[in-house]
Amino acid sequence: MGDTELHAAADVRAALAAAADPARAAGAAAFFKTGPGGYAERDVFIGVAVPATRSIVRRSLSLPAGDVAELVASPIHEERLAGLLVMVERFRRAGRARTRDDAARAAEHERYLDAVRTGRVDNWDLVDATAEVLLGEVAFPSAPVDEVEPAIVAGLVASDSLWSRRVAVISTFAAIKAGDPRPTLAVAERLLDDPEPLLHKAVGWMLREVGKRVDRGALTGFLDEHAARMPRTMLSYATEHLDPAERARYRAMR
Structure with a gap:
């Protein structure tokens, strides 16, 4: 039943x-x-x-x-x-x-990392439903975070796998929700030249959430420095909730 x-x-x-x-x-x-x-x-x-x-x-x-x-x-x-x-x-x-059972949480986290590394988490919906919780809440358990880019996140950012890199980006949503924009900004900067459109969308989305949830100034400071080199889709997502004039100004910097 x-x-x-x-x-x-x-x-x-x-x-x-x-x-x-x-x-x-x-x-x-x-x-x-x-x-x-x-x-x-x-x-x-x-x-x-x-x-x-x-x-x-x-x-x-x-x-x-x-x-x-x-x-x-x-x-x-x-x-x-x-x-x-x-x-x-x-x-x-x-x-x-x-x-609370920290051993059980650690076991699920390790199983998730194994699934990521073996290519089982291999579509954007699978990433987006899991990365914030099963990686992000371990890597960024509080704000301010202890490490802006923990080794596990840094390793995934450097991966040849599109999906591993997306896991790294989306994991920073946990830091955003904890009130610390720095992990998202650090990962976003490393992925500015990524060739994959699905990464452009993910990075732009996380940048937008930085501006909405944590610090609008952190977002605009990042855009002031990087808008001219950001892929069009990334920039579009990142600026979605800015006022029209500001959005147009950043998009014209490309």
């Missing part, structure tokens, strides 16, 4: 298959660029809506770690997403004040 707890990867796969929609799968395959030469070439969608996936995940939190890893290693996108979201939810629950 819809609220029955799921105890194995096979149960999760069956629940996802029951919620699958071929028409939605075709649309997702096109939207996520799975065709030849696309950034998600050969990814496989079965057409499960994200809310339905999250509902299944809530029934799957007692899965053994090996079963979660099995889902994360799946060729099916929604199965990878489900496995990763189980990790996110278990990490969050282990961080609750009354029942």
